[in-house]
Amino acid sequence: MKNIIIAIFILCMAPVSLLAAELGIALDKAPVDITDNASLQRGAETFVNYCLTCHGASFMRYNRHRDIGLSNEQILDKLIYTGQKVGDLMQSAMRKKEGEEWFGVVPPDLSVIARSRGADWLYTYLRTFYRDDATATGWNNLIFDRVAMPHVLYQLQGEQELVVKTSDKGEQKSLSLQKPGNLTVAEYDKFVGDLVNYLVYLGEPHANTRKELGFMVMIFLLGMLVLSYALKKEYWKDIH
Structure with missing residues:
Protein backbone atom coordinates (compact mmCIF):
# COMPACT_ATOMS: atom_id res chain seq x y z
CA MET A 1 0.00 0.00 0.00
CA LYS A 2 2.84 2.36 0.89
CA ASN A 3 4.50 1.73 -2.49
CA ILE A 4 1.24 2.48 -4.31
CA ILE A 5 0.88 5.83 -2.50
CA ILE A 6 4.48 6.76 -3.36
CA ALA A 7 3.91 5.81 -7.02
CA ILE A 8 0.77 7.97 -7.22
CA PHE A 9 2.63 10.91 -5.69
CA ILE A 10 5.49 10.57 -8.20
CA LEU A 11 3.06 10.40 -11.12
CA CYS A 12 1.24 13.52 -9.92
CA MET A 13 4.49 15.45 -9.59
CA ALA A 14 5.99 14.16 -12.83
CA PRO A 15 4.68 16.89 -15.20
CA VAL A 16 6.21 19.71 -13.15
CA SER A 17 9.44 17.82 -12.50
CA LEU A 18 9.85 16.84 -16.14
CA LEU A 19 9.20 20.41 -17.26
CA ALA A 20 11.87 21.78 -14.97
CA ALA A 21 14.33 19.05 -15.97
CA GLU A 22 13.66 19.49 -19.69
CA LEU A 23 14.23 23.23 -19.58
CA GLY A 24 17.07 23.03 -17.07
CA ILE A 25 15.35 25.68 -14.98
CA ALA A 26 14.49 25.40 -11.32
CA LEU A 27 11.16 26.87 -10.29
CA ASP A 28 11.36 29.66 -7.72
CA LYS A 29 9.49 29.26 -4.46
CA ALA A 30 6.32 31.36 -4.37
CA PRO A 31 5.68 33.36 -1.17
CA VAL A 32 2.22 31.91 -0.53
CA ASP A 33 0.32 32.77 2.65
CA ILE A 34 -3.46 32.78 2.16
CA THR A 35 -3.95 33.97 5.74
CA ASP A 36 -2.35 37.31 4.79
CA ASN A 37 -5.43 39.38 3.90
CA ALA A 38 -3.40 42.47 2.97
CA SER A 39 -1.46 40.45 0.38
CA LEU A 40 -4.67 38.88 -0.95
CA GLN A 41 -6.32 42.29 -1.29
CA ARG A 42 -3.35 43.64 -3.24
CA GLY A 43 -3.37 40.52 -5.41
CA ALA A 44 -7.09 40.89 -6.07
CA GLU A 45 -6.63 44.48 -7.27
CA THR A 46 -3.77 43.37 -9.52
CA PHE A 47 -5.92 40.57 -10.91
CA VAL A 48 -8.86 42.79 -11.89
CA ASN A 49 -6.56 45.46 -13.33
CA TYR A 50 -4.20 43.27 -15.36
CA CYS A 51 -5.77 39.81 -15.79
CA LEU A 52 -9.55 40.03 -15.80
CA THR A 53 -9.70 41.81 -19.16
CA CYS A 54 -8.68 38.61 -20.94
CA HIS A 55 -8.97 35.88 -18.30
CA GLY A 56 -12.10 35.13 -16.34
CA ALA A 57 -12.47 33.66 -12.87
CA SER A 58 -15.95 32.32 -13.48
CA PHE A 59 -16.03 30.13 -10.35
CA MET A 60 -15.61 33.18 -8.11
CA ARG A 61 -18.11 35.85 -7.07
CA TYR A 62 -17.02 39.37 -6.16
CA ASN A 63 -18.78 39.24 -2.80
CA ARG A 64 -16.55 36.34 -1.73
CA HIS A 65 -13.83 38.95 -1.19
CA ARG A 66 -15.57 39.81 2.06
CA ASP A 67 -13.73 36.75 3.37
CA ILE A 68 -10.41 38.58 2.95
CA GLY A 69 -11.54 41.73 4.75
CA LEU A 70 -13.22 43.83 2.06
CA SER A 71 -16.64 45.37 2.55
CA ASN A 72 -19.22 45.55 -0.26
CA GLU A 73 -18.37 49.23 -0.72
CA GLN A 74 -14.64 48.46 -1.01
CA ILE A 75 -15.36 45.65 -3.49
CA LEU A 76 -17.36 48.05 -5.66
CA ASP A 77 -14.66 50.71 -5.39
CA LYS A 78 -11.56 48.56 -5.86
CA LEU A 79 -12.58 45.51 -7.87
CA ILE A 80 -15.58 46.35 -10.07
CA TYR A 81 -15.22 48.76 -13.00
CA THR A 82 -17.77 47.39 -15.48
CA GLY A 83 -21.09 48.06 -13.76
CA GLN A 84 -21.43 44.54 -12.41
CA LYS A 85 -23.02 43.81 -9.07
CA VAL A 86 -21.23 42.58 -5.96
CA GLY A 87 -22.93 39.19 -6.24
CA ASP A 88 -21.94 38.63 -9.88
CA LEU A 89 -19.36 36.14 -11.11
CA MET A 90 -15.93 37.41 -12.15
CA GLN A 91 -16.40 37.07 -15.88
CA SER A 92 -13.83 38.14 -18.48
CA ALA A 93 -14.60 41.23 -20.52
CA MET A 94 -13.19 39.52 -23.63
CA ARG A 95 -15.29 37.27 -25.83
CA LYS A 96 -13.84 33.84 -26.60
CA LYS A 97 -13.96 34.44 -30.35
CA GLU A 98 -12.06 37.70 -30.00
CA GLY A 99 -9.42 36.08 -27.81
CA GLU A 100 -8.87 33.29 -30.31
CA GLU A 101 -8.56 35.79 -33.18
CA TRP A 102 -6.07 38.00 -31.33
CA PHE A 103 -3.92 35.40 -29.59
CA GLY A 104 -4.57 32.23 -31.58
CA VAL A 105 -6.03 30.55 -28.50
CA VAL A 106 -8.81 31.36 -26.05
CA PRO A 107 -7.28 32.80 -22.84
CA PRO A 108 -7.97 30.23 -20.10
CA ASP A 109 -10.15 30.79 -17.08
CA LEU A 110 -7.94 31.31 -14.04
CA SER A 111 -10.26 30.07 -11.30
CA VAL A 112 -8.17 26.97 -10.61
CA ILE A 113 -4.95 27.79 -12.50
CA ALA A 114 -2.88 27.65 -9.29
CA ARG A 115 -4.17 24.15 -8.54
CA SER A 116 -3.47 23.11 -12.13
CA ARG A 117 -0.03 24.66 -12.68
CA GLY A 118 1.19 25.13 -9.14
CA ALA A 119 2.09 28.34 -7.30
CA ASP A 120 5.85 28.00 -7.94
CA TRP A 121 5.28 27.59 -11.67
CA LEU A 122 3.07 30.71 -11.82
CA TYR A 123 5.52 32.74 -9.74
CA THR A 124 8.42 31.77 -12.02
CA TYR A 125 6.38 32.20 -15.21
CA LEU A 126 5.26 35.76 -14.42
CA ARG A 127 8.87 36.80 -13.78
CA THR A 128 10.56 35.17 -16.80
CA PHE A 129 9.18 36.95 -19.85
CA TYR A 130 11.73 38.25 -22.31
CA ARG A 131 11.79 40.06 -25.64
CA ASP A 132 11.67 37.80 -28.71
CA ASP A 133 11.09 39.31 -32.15
CA ALA A 134 10.43 35.84 -33.60
CA THR A 135 7.04 35.58 -31.86
CA ALA A 136 3.76 37.20 -32.86
CA THR A 137 3.55 39.25 -29.67
CA GLY A 138 7.23 40.11 -29.46
CA TRP A 139 7.49 38.25 -26.14
CA ASN A 140 8.52 34.78 -25.05
CA ASN A 141 8.87 33.01 -21.73
CA LEU A 142 11.69 31.01 -20.20
CA ILE A 143 9.47 28.18 -18.93
CA PHE A 144 6.67 28.40 -21.52
CA ASP A 145 8.30 28.55 -24.94
CA ARG A 146 6.41 30.60 -27.56
CA VAL A 147 3.61 31.43 -25.17
CA ALA A 148 0.67 33.22 -26.80
CA MET A 149 0.25 35.63 -23.91
CA PRO A 150 2.09 38.97 -24.16
CA HIS A 151 3.91 40.37 -21.16
CA VAL A 152 1.18 42.64 -19.78
CA LEU A 153 3.33 43.61 -16.78
CA TYR A 154 6.39 44.72 -18.75
CA GLN A 155 5.99 48.38 -17.79
CA LEU A 156 6.35 47.35 -14.17
CA GLN A 157 9.12 44.77 -14.59
CA GLY A 158 10.97 46.22 -17.56
CA GLU A 159 12.34 44.31 -20.55
CA GLN A 160 14.57 41.27 -20.22
CA GLU A 161 16.59 39.47 -22.86
CA LEU A 162 17.58 35.83 -23.12
CA VAL A 163 21.19 34.88 -22.38
CA VAL A 164 22.32 31.44 -23.58
CA LYS A 165 25.63 29.96 -22.43
CA THR A 166 26.99 26.70 -23.80
CA SER A 167 29.09 24.37 -21.68
CA ASP A 168 29.89 20.68 -21.35
CA LYS A 169 26.56 20.28 -19.58
CA GLY A 170 24.71 21.77 -22.55
CA GLU A 171 22.90 25.07 -22.94
CA GLN A 172 22.17 27.16 -19.88
CA LYS A 173 19.50 29.84 -20.25
CA SER A 174 19.12 32.90 -18.07
CA LEU A 175 17.64 36.39 -18.34
CA SER A 176 19.24 39.81 -18.20
CA LEU A 177 17.31 43.00 -17.45
CA GLN A 178 17.97 45.45 -20.28
CA LYS A 179 15.38 48.16 -19.65
CA PRO A 180 14.29 48.69 -16.03
CA GLY A 181 10.60 49.08 -15.36
CA ASN A 182 8.66 51.23 -12.93
CA LEU A 183 9.39 48.78 -10.10
CA THR A 184 12.69 47.48 -8.78
CA VAL A 185 13.38 43.75 -9.02
CA ALA A 186 12.45 43.26 -5.36
CA GLU A 187 9.28 45.33 -5.70
CA TYR A 188 8.21 43.43 -8.80
CA ASP A 189 8.84 40.07 -7.12
CA LYS A 190 6.62 41.16 -4.22
CA PHE A 191 3.98 42.42 -6.67
CA LEU A 222 -8.90 14.08 20.90
CA GLY A 223 -11.20 15.19 23.71
CA MET A 224 -13.59 12.34 22.94
CA LEU A 225 -10.65 9.94 22.93
CA VAL A 226 -9.69 11.00 26.47
CA LEU A 227 -13.30 10.75 27.68
CA SER A 228 -13.79 7.37 25.98
CA TYR A 229 -10.62 6.02 27.58
CA ALA A 230 -11.72 7.28 30.99
CA LEU A 231 -15.14 5.68 30.49
CA LYS A 232 -13.54 2.40 29.43
CA LYS A 233 -11.38 2.37 32.55
CA GLU A 234 -14.45 3.06 34.71
CA TYR A 235 -16.43 0.17 33.15
CA TRP A 236 -13.55 -2.30 33.39
CA LYS A 237 -11.96 -1.31 36.70
CA ASP A 238 -13.59 -4.18 38.63
CA ILE A 239 -12.37 -6.75 36.09
CA HIS A 240 -8.78 -5.49 35.81
Whole structure:
Protein backbone atom coordinates (compact mmCIF):
# COMPACT_ATOMS: atom_id res chain seq x y z
CA MET A 1 0.00 0.00 0.00
CA LYS A 2 2.84 2.36 0.89
CA ASN A 3 4.50 1.73 -2.49
CA ILE A 4 1.24 2.48 -4.31
CA ILE A 5 0.88 5.83 -2.50
CA ILE A 6 4.48 6.76 -3.36
CA ALA A 7 3.91 5.81 -7.02
CA ILE A 8 0.77 7.97 -7.22
CA PHE A 9 2.63 10.91 -5.69
CA ILE A 10 5.49 10.57 -8.20
CA LEU A 11 3.06 10.40 -11.12
CA CYS A 12 1.24 13.52 -9.92
CA MET A 13 4.49 15.45 -9.59
CA ALA A 14 5.99 14.16 -12.83
CA PRO A 15 4.68 16.89 -15.20
CA VAL A 16 6.21 19.71 -13.15
CA SER A 17 9.44 17.82 -12.50
CA LEU A 18 9.85 16.84 -16.14
CA LEU A 19 9.20 20.41 -17.26
CA ALA A 20 11.87 21.78 -14.97
CA ALA A 21 14.33 19.05 -15.97
CA GLU A 22 13.66 19.49 -19.69
CA LEU A 23 14.23 23.23 -19.58
CA GLY A 24 17.07 23.03 -17.07
CA ILE A 25 15.35 25.68 -14.98
CA ALA A 26 14.49 25.40 -11.32
CA LEU A 27 11.16 26.87 -10.29
CA ASP A 28 11.36 29.66 -7.72
CA LYS A 29 9.49 29.26 -4.46
CA ALA A 30 6.32 31.36 -4.37
CA PRO A 31 5.68 33.36 -1.17
CA VAL A 32 2.22 31.91 -0.53
CA ASP A 33 0.32 32.77 2.65
CA ILE A 34 -3.46 32.78 2.16
CA THR A 35 -3.95 33.97 5.74
CA ASP A 36 -2.35 37.31 4.79
CA ASN A 37 -5.43 39.38 3.90
CA ALA A 38 -3.40 42.47 2.97
CA SER A 39 -1.46 40.45 0.38
CA LEU A 40 -4.67 38.88 -0.95
CA GLN A 41 -6.32 42.29 -1.29
CA ARG A 42 -3.35 43.64 -3.24
CA GLY A 43 -3.37 40.52 -5.41
CA ALA A 44 -7.09 40.89 -6.07
CA GLU A 45 -6.63 44.48 -7.27
CA THR A 46 -3.77 43.37 -9.52
CA PHE A 47 -5.92 40.57 -10.91
CA VAL A 48 -8.86 42.79 -11.89
CA ASN A 49 -6.56 45.46 -13.33
CA TYR A 50 -4.20 43.27 -15.36
CA CYS A 51 -5.77 39.81 -15.79
CA LEU A 52 -9.55 40.03 -15.80
CA THR A 53 -9.70 41.81 -19.16
CA CYS A 54 -8.68 38.61 -20.94
CA HIS A 55 -8.97 35.88 -18.30
CA GLY A 56 -12.10 35.13 -16.34
CA ALA A 57 -12.47 33.66 -12.87
CA SER A 58 -15.95 32.32 -13.48
CA PHE A 59 -16.03 30.13 -10.35
CA MET A 60 -15.61 33.18 -8.11
CA ARG A 61 -18.11 35.85 -7.07
CA TYR A 62 -17.02 39.37 -6.16
CA ASN A 63 -18.78 39.24 -2.80
CA ARG A 64 -16.55 36.34 -1.73
CA HIS A 65 -13.83 38.95 -1.19
CA ARG A 66 -15.57 39.81 2.06
CA ASP A 67 -13.73 36.75 3.37
CA ILE A 68 -10.41 38.58 2.95
CA GLY A 69 -11.54 41.73 4.75
CA LEU A 70 -13.22 43.83 2.06
CA SER A 71 -16.64 45.37 2.55
CA ASN A 72 -19.22 45.55 -0.26
CA GLU A 73 -18.37 49.23 -0.72
CA GLN A 74 -14.64 48.46 -1.01
CA ILE A 75 -15.36 45.65 -3.49
CA LEU A 76 -17.36 48.05 -5.66
CA ASP A 77 -14.66 50.71 -5.39
CA LYS A 78 -11.56 48.56 -5.86
CA LEU A 79 -12.58 45.51 -7.87
CA ILE A 80 -15.58 46.35 -10.07
CA TYR A 81 -15.22 48.76 -13.00
CA THR A 82 -17.77 47.39 -15.48
CA GLY A 83 -21.09 48.06 -13.76
CA GLN A 84 -21.43 44.54 -12.41
CA LYS A 85 -23.02 43.81 -9.07
CA VAL A 86 -21.23 42.58 -5.96
CA GLY A 87 -22.93 39.19 -6.24
CA ASP A 88 -21.94 38.63 -9.88
CA LEU A 89 -19.36 36.14 -11.11
CA MET A 90 -15.93 37.41 -12.15
CA GLN A 91 -16.40 37.07 -15.88
CA SER A 92 -13.83 38.14 -18.48
CA ALA A 93 -14.60 41.23 -20.52
CA MET A 94 -13.19 39.52 -23.63
CA ARG A 95 -15.29 37.27 -25.83
CA LYS A 96 -13.84 33.84 -26.60
CA LYS A 97 -13.96 34.44 -30.35
CA GLU A 98 -12.06 37.70 -30.00
CA GLY A 99 -9.42 36.08 -27.81
CA GLU A 100 -8.87 33.29 -30.31
CA GLU A 101 -8.56 35.79 -33.18
CA TRP A 102 -6.07 38.00 -31.33
CA PHE A 103 -3.92 35.40 -29.59
CA GLY A 104 -4.57 32.23 -31.58
CA VAL A 105 -6.03 30.55 -28.50
CA VAL A 106 -8.81 31.36 -26.05
CA PRO A 107 -7.28 32.80 -22.84
CA PRO A 108 -7.97 30.23 -20.10
CA ASP A 109 -10.15 30.79 -17.08
CA LEU A 110 -7.94 31.31 -14.04
CA SER A 111 -10.26 30.07 -11.30
CA VAL A 112 -8.17 26.97 -10.61
CA ILE A 113 -4.95 27.79 -12.50
CA ALA A 114 -2.88 27.65 -9.29
CA ARG A 115 -4.17 24.15 -8.54
CA SER A 116 -3.47 23.11 -12.13
CA ARG A 117 -0.03 24.66 -12.68
CA GLY A 118 1.19 25.13 -9.14
CA ALA A 119 2.09 28.34 -7.30
CA ASP A 120 5.85 28.00 -7.94
CA TRP A 121 5.28 27.59 -11.67
CA LEU A 122 3.07 30.71 -11.82
CA TYR A 123 5.52 32.74 -9.74
CA THR A 124 8.42 31.77 -12.02
CA TYR A 125 6.38 32.20 -15.21
CA LEU A 126 5.26 35.76 -14.42
CA ARG A 127 8.87 36.80 -13.78
CA THR A 128 10.56 35.17 -16.80
CA PHE A 129 9.18 36.95 -19.85
CA TYR A 130 11.73 38.25 -22.31
CA ARG A 131 11.79 40.06 -25.64
CA ASP A 132 11.67 37.80 -28.71
CA ASP A 133 11.09 39.31 -32.15
CA ALA A 134 10.43 35.84 -33.60
CA THR A 135 7.04 35.58 -31.86
CA ALA A 136 3.76 37.20 -32.86
CA THR A 137 3.55 39.25 -29.67
CA GLY A 138 7.23 40.11 -29.46
CA TRP A 139 7.49 38.25 -26.14
CA ASN A 140 8.52 34.78 -25.05
CA ASN A 141 8.87 33.01 -21.73
CA LEU A 142 11.69 31.01 -20.20
CA ILE A 143 9.47 28.18 -18.93
CA PHE A 144 6.67 28.40 -21.52
CA ASP A 145 8.30 28.55 -24.94
CA ARG A 146 6.41 30.60 -27.56
CA VAL A 147 3.61 31.43 -25.17
CA ALA A 148 0.67 33.22 -26.80
CA MET A 149 0.25 35.63 -23.91
CA PRO A 150 2.09 38.97 -24.16
CA HIS A 151 3.91 40.37 -21.16
CA VAL A 152 1.18 42.64 -19.78
CA LEU A 153 3.33 43.61 -16.78
CA TYR A 154 6.39 44.72 -18.75
CA GLN A 155 5.99 48.38 -17.79
CA LEU A 156 6.35 47.35 -14.17
CA GLN A 157 9.12 44.77 -14.59
CA GLY A 158 10.97 46.22 -17.56
CA GLU A 159 12.34 44.31 -20.55
CA GLN A 160 14.57 41.27 -20.22
CA GLU A 161 16.59 39.47 -22.86
CA LEU A 162 17.58 35.83 -23.12
CA VAL A 163 21.19 34.88 -22.38
CA VAL A 164 22.32 31.44 -23.58
CA LYS A 165 25.63 29.96 -22.43
CA THR A 166 26.99 26.70 -23.80
CA SER A 167 29.09 24.37 -21.68
CA ASP A 168 29.89 20.68 -21.35
CA LYS A 169 26.56 20.28 -19.58
CA GLY A 170 24.71 21.77 -22.55
CA GLU A 171 22.90 25.07 -22.94
CA GLN A 172 22.17 27.16 -19.88
CA LYS A 173 19.50 29.84 -20.25
CA SER A 174 19.12 32.90 -18.07
CA LEU A 175 17.64 36.39 -18.34
CA SER A 176 19.24 39.81 -18.20
CA LEU A 177 17.31 43.00 -17.45
CA GLN A 178 17.97 45.45 -20.28
CA LYS A 179 15.38 48.16 -19.65
CA PRO A 180 14.29 48.69 -16.03
CA GLY A 181 10.60 49.08 -15.36
CA ASN A 182 8.66 51.23 -12.93
CA LEU A 183 9.39 48.78 -10.10
CA THR A 184 12.69 47.48 -8.78
CA VAL A 185 13.38 43.75 -9.02
CA ALA A 186 12.45 43.26 -5.36
CA GLU A 187 9.28 45.33 -5.70
CA TYR A 188 8.21 43.43 -8.80
CA ASP A 189 8.84 40.07 -7.12
CA LYS A 190 6.62 41.16 -4.22
CA PHE A 191 3.98 42.42 -6.67
CA VAL A 192 3.91 39.08 -8.47
CA GLY A 193 4.01 37.24 -5.15
CA ASP A 194 0.80 38.97 -4.07
CA LEU A 195 -0.86 38.08 -7.38
CA VAL A 196 0.15 34.41 -7.14
CA ASN A 197 -0.98 34.34 -3.51
CA TYR A 198 -4.39 35.57 -4.67
CA LEU A 199 -4.52 32.97 -7.46
CA VAL A 200 -3.89 30.26 -4.87
CA TYR A 201 -6.73 31.69 -2.76
CA LEU A 202 -8.92 31.84 -5.86
CA GLY A 203 -8.56 28.09 -6.38
CA GLU A 204 -10.04 27.34 -2.95
CA PRO A 205 -11.53 30.42 -1.24
CA HIS A 206 -12.81 28.35 1.67
CA ALA A 207 -9.39 26.79 2.43
CA ASN A 208 -8.84 28.79 5.63
CA THR A 209 -12.32 27.91 6.92
CA ARG A 210 -11.73 24.25 6.05
CA LYS A 211 -8.45 24.22 7.96
CA GLU A 212 -9.97 25.94 10.99
CA LEU A 213 -12.88 23.49 10.99
CA GLY A 214 -10.48 20.56 10.62
CA PHE A 215 -8.45 21.81 13.58
CA MET A 216 -11.58 22.08 15.74
CA VAL A 217 -12.70 18.59 14.69
CA MET A 218 -9.30 17.16 15.65
CA ILE A 219 -9.50 18.86 19.07
CA PHE A 220 -13.00 17.44 19.53
CA LEU A 221 -11.90 13.93 18.55
CA LEU A 222 -8.90 14.08 20.90
CA GLY A 223 -11.20 15.19 23.71
CA MET A 224 -13.59 12.34 22.94
CA LEU A 225 -10.65 9.94 22.93
CA VAL A 226 -9.69 11.00 26.47
CA LEU A 227 -13.30 10.75 27.68
CA SER A 228 -13.79 7.37 25.98
CA TYR A 229 -10.62 6.02 27.58
CA ALA A 230 -11.72 7.28 30.99
CA LEU A 231 -15.14 5.68 30.49
CA LYS A 232 -13.54 2.40 29.43
CA LYS A 233 -11.38 2.37 32.55
CA GLU A 234 -14.45 3.06 34.71
CA TYR A 235 -16.43 0.17 33.15
CA TRP A 236 -13.55 -2.30 33.39
CA LYS A 237 -11.96 -1.31 36.70
CA ASP A 238 -13.59 -4.18 38.63
CA ILE A 239 -12.37 -6.75 36.09
CA HIS A 240 -8.78 -5.49 35.81
